[in-house]
Amino acid sequence: MSLDPARDPLDVDALLDDPKTRIVVCCGSGGVGKTTTAAALGLRAAERGRTVVVLTIDPARRLAQSMGIDSLDNVPRRVKDVQGGGELHAMMLDMKRTFDEIVEAHADKERAEAILSNPFYQSLSAGFAGTQEYMAMEKLGQLRSRDEWDLIVVDTPPSRSALDFLDAPKRLGSFLDGKLIRLLMTPAKMGGRAGMKFLNVGMSMMTGALGKLLGGQLLRDVQTFVAAMDTMFGGFRKRADATYRLLQAPGTAFLVVASPERDALREAAYFVERLAADDMPLAGLVLNRVHGSGAAELSAERALAAAETLDASGAPETLEASGAPETLEASGAPETREASGRAAGSAENLEASGIVDQEGGKVGLRNSSEFEAPDSPEASGSSPSTSSTEDTGSGSGSVSGSTSVEQLTAGLLRLHAERMRLLTRERHTRDRFTALHPEVAVAEVAALPGDVHDLDGLRAIGDRLASTRS
Amino acid sequence: MSRLQVVSGKGGTGKTTVAAALALALATEGKRTLLVEVEGRQGIAQLFETEALPYEERKIAVAPGGGEVYALAIDPELALLDYLQMFYKLGGAGRALKKLGAVDFATTIAPGLRDVLLTGKACEAVRRKDKQGRYAYDCVVMDAPPTGRITRFLNVNDEVAGLAKIGPIHNQAQAVMRVLKSPETSVHLVTLLEEMPVQETVDGIAELRAAKLPVGRVIVNMVRPALLDEAELELGLGGTPRTAIAKTLAAAGLGGARGAAGRLVGPLLEQASEYAERHALEGAQRAVLAGHGLPLHELPLLADGLDLAGLYELAAELRAQGVA
Numbered sequence: 169m170s171l172d173p174a175r176d177p178l179d180v181d182a183l184l185d186d187p188k189t190r191i192v193v194c195c196g197s198g199g200v201g202k203t204t205t206a207a208a209l210g211l212r213a214a215e216r217g218r219t220v221v222v223l224t225i226d227p228a229r230r231l232a233q234s235m236g237i238d239s240l241d242n243v244p245r246r247v248k249d250v251q252g253g254g255e256l257h258a259m260m261l262d263m264k265r266t267f268d269e270i271v272e273a274h275a276d277k278e279r280a281e282a283i284l285s286n287p288f289y290q291s292l293s294a295g296f297a298g299t300q301e302y303m304a305m306e307k308l309g310q311l312r313s314r315d316e317w318d319l320i321v322v323d324t325p326p327s328r329s330a331l332d333f334l335d336a337p338k339r340l341g342s343f344l345d346g347k348l349i350r351l352l353m354t355p356a357k358m359g360g361r362a363g364m365k366f367l368n369v370g371m372s373m374m375t376g377a378l379g380k381l382l383g384g385q386l387l388r389d390v391q392t393f394v395a396a397m398d399t400m401f402g403g404f405r406k407r408a409d410a411t412y413r414l415l416q417a418p419g420t421a422f423l424v425v426a427s428p429e430r431d432a433l434r435e436a437a438y439f440v441e442r443l444a445a446d447d448m449p450l451a452g453l454v455l456n457r458v459h460g461s462g463a464a465e466l467s468a469e470r471a472l473a474a475a476e477t478l479d480a481s482g483a484p485e486t487l488e489a490s491g492a493p494e495t496l497e498a499s500g501a502p503e504t505r506e507a508s509g510r511a512a513g514s515a516e517n518l519e520a521s522g523i524v525d526q527e528g529g530k531v532g533l534r535n536s537s538e539f540e541a542p543d544s545p546e547a548s549g550s551s552p553s554t555s556s557t558e559d560t561g562s563g564s565g566s567v568s569g570s571t572s573v574e575q576l577t578a579g580l581l582r583l584h585a586e587r588m589r590l591l592t593r594e595r596h597t598r599d600r601f602t603a604l605h606p607e608v609a610v611a612e613v614a615a616l617p618g619d620v621h622d623l624d625g626l627r628a629i630g631d632r633l634a635s636t637r638s
Numbered sequence: 639m640s641r642l643q644v645v646s647g648k649g650g651t652g653k654t655t656v657a658a659a660l661a662l663a664l665a666t667e668g669k670r671t672l673l674v675e676v677e678g679r680q681g682i683a684q685l686f687e688t689e690a691l692p693y694e695e696r697k698i699a700v701a702p703g704g705g706e707v708y709a710l711a712i713d714p715e716l717a718l719l720d721y722l723q724m725f726y727k728l729g730g731a732g733r734a735l736k737k738l739g740a741v742d743f744a745t746t747i748a749p750g751l752r753d754v755l756l757t758g759k760a761c762e763a764v765r766r767k768d769k770q771g772r773y774a775y776d777c778v779v780m781d782a783p784p785t786g787r788i789t790r791f792l793n794v795n796d797e798v799a800g801l802a803k804i805g806p807i808h809n810q811a812q813a814v815m816r817v818l819k820s821p822e823t824s825v826h827l828v829t830l831l832e833e834m835p836v837q838e839t840v841d842g843i844a845e846l847r848a849a850k851l852p853v854g855r856v857i858v859n860m861v862r863p864a865l866l867d868e869a870e871l872e873l874g875l876g877g878t879p880r881t882a883i884a885k886t887l888a889a890a891g892l893g894g895a896r897g898a899a900g901r902l903v904g905p906l907l908e909q910a911s912e913y914a915e916r917h918a919l920e921g922a923q924r925a926v927l928a929g930h931g932l933p934l935h936e937l938p939l940l941a942d943g944l945d946l947a948g949l950y951e952l953a954a955e956l957r958a959q960g961v962a
Contacts, residue, residue: 197650198784199651199835229837386803463906573882577887577890579865579870580883580907581887584905589942617915
């Protein structure tokens with residue numbers, strides 16, 4: 169039906185049904201449908217009887233809505249209308265809130281307030297590259313330790329590098345535990361500048377340089393922050409290490425998500441290698457938006473050749489092969505894609521019609537309204553010679569009246585040729601990946617023509633995820 | 639024409655490709671452009687099929703009519719050391735700071751500093767002049783972070799203002815913001831005709847405008863060819879008997895009407911109905927984008943995937959559409 173199945177299909181249901189699977193991490197580059205995959209997996213697992221929480225990082229509004237939750241927040245909310253015996257909860261990571269909670273949990277009230285109101289802390293918790301990754305892992309650890317769910321599905325942040333979530337916790341942990349922090353802490357701890365004389369000359373030069381770079385006031389903010397956080401430092405690295413080990417544990421399964429495009433699969437390959445290097449358990453690759461065809465036995469070349477045959481034979485039957493486009497031009501449309509598509513040879517056809525017309529910033533398909541210009545004299549004048557079509561049921565007779573069954577069939581064949589080209593390209597891209605990583609099991613998800621809006625949409629994706637099994 | 643052209647877009651929309659095509663298009667006819675990368679992904683090198691780019695401006699392509707495209711992958715750490723050396727003659731201290739973890743702190747952890755360094759380097763290239771007082775580059779094109787982060791990335795002033803109220807970082811941020819908020823800069827958003835990228839684009843436009851950053855154009859990438867018109871769709875999905883299509887397929891030499899050709903009808907019509915659904919969805923998304931009063935451009939999906947030739951094709955298309 170779709171592409172030839174990959175050598176080693178990934179059995180998604182077996183993974184989700186296995187009670188030993190406790191954490192599924194979805195990772196991959198941006199725009200490949202990671203968050204949607206995480207939500208679809210969570211729903212499927214819940215409907216197969218598990219108690220699931222899905223931790224999303226930055227879901228599109230529509231995806232949150234598709235789970236019936238208008239505003240996902242930092243607390244897991246139960247998703248309604250889940251069928252079967254399980255439960256689905258969903259939440260969205262609020263990194264600032266999560267960071268605040270850590271502070272509140274590990275410092276006494278007064279100290280917590282001092283930290284929370286520190287300008288440096290406020291920027292750090294709201295924005296820096298890495299906080300999101302750190303907090304995602306922190307949240308994962310929290311969810312896991314609460315033990316209220318028997319499966320946690322995690323989406324990973326849309327990092328500049330898809331692997332930042334593995335590195336960022338360590339980086340933040342080592343910063344907060346590191347030499348620099350100790351250095352910065354020294355003056356504050358020892359009661360301000362008086363402490364400086366205990367530092368050696370090199371070190372005071374360092375704070376001097378830092379002060380120059382950051383500005384004195386920022387340095388003071390950092391110092392106050394660091395002093396207030398003092399008691400919490402050991403904890404950061406410890407927790408970062410614990411989460412890292414949790415990711416390596418046998419109950420965790422990584423799914424690398426990609427689309428069948430060169431860049432996404434290159435990133436996926438990099439990911440697979442990195443996970444292996446870090447001893448992270450990879451369950452397989454989810455290949456989203458794969459195109460198939462029910463008529464794969466008809467190649468693009470044969471389809472195009474047949475379309476050309478029809479163009480030629482269709483000519484005498486309608487007034488001319490290009491009867492319809494001429495009508496359109498006469499009715500004031502700019503050169504339409506229809507006209508350029510017909511005029512160009514089949515090979516250039518795809519490109520020629522892909523380059524859309526430009527008219528005052530308005531483009532291509534918007535001209536489609538011109539197709540419904542029944543009051544144009546030419547349009548009504550062109551005799552509906554297509555008696556074979558019996559277009560009694562269709563709404564606007566004058567439109568279909570100018571299109572013959574040959575033109576329609578030729579159009580269907582061109583559409584099929586485009587599909588086959590796409591399919592061939594996707595297969596080629598996928599095969600390049602599987603050749604490099606034959607050990608990776610692959611689940612292919614057939615492309616949906618539209619977007620996901622509701623649980624049914626997520627369910628459909630879940631079905632497609634699981635149907636790769638041969 | 640703005641001299642700093644920032645290209646953003648949701649992940650997977652091809653913003654690096656569009657940025658590269660734009661740099662090529664702007665270099666046409668003897669101009670010189672600089673294409674900068676700020677996220678350390680080496681996407682430009684992959685696109686131009688060259689080895690990884692160093693932190694150094696390097697010629698990577700020749701544009702039609704003799705223009706040149708240079709590329710630079712900005713590394714925040716090296717940019718910081720550069721900056722320390724340039725302004726404070728802190729070369730040696732820079733190394734010591736690095737050993738201490740301070741460089742790591744400034745470039746990866748300290749909020750906003752990294753972004754000031756990255757945008758600062760790009761702005762420096764925009765303003766740089768040669769000995770004759772001519773601009774070193776006619777235009778700088780930035781392959782910027784994705785739409786979800788672009789406003790925060792460019793709005794370094796706000797990010798840093800709360801932290802560094804005085805001092806060199808503060809001054810640097812001010813200088814960068816003067817360029818970014820001026821007509822010298824233009825921020826373009828790349829999208830696909832799908833709901834999520836379009837929604838993100840719409841949100842991005844609103845955020846950029848709220849931050850008073852100059853929004854330029856919306857570029858719809860990977861637009862699929864229109865292969866069936868509305869009349870054909872209506873005919874195919876409504877009026878035409880399957881047997882008529884089967885006979886026509888048979889006449890075109892694809893087997894018997896009751897055999898091989900006949901079996902094609904179902905799948906072909908199914909593909910047509912998927913096409914119709916997508917077509918309607920794309921039309922709706924196009925209407926959403928058109929409602930924002932920005933110039934809208936479309937680039938075709940390249941049938942055989944993107945290669946270097948395809949990049950030149952897209953550059954020519956951008957020129958034809960008056961983008962460059």
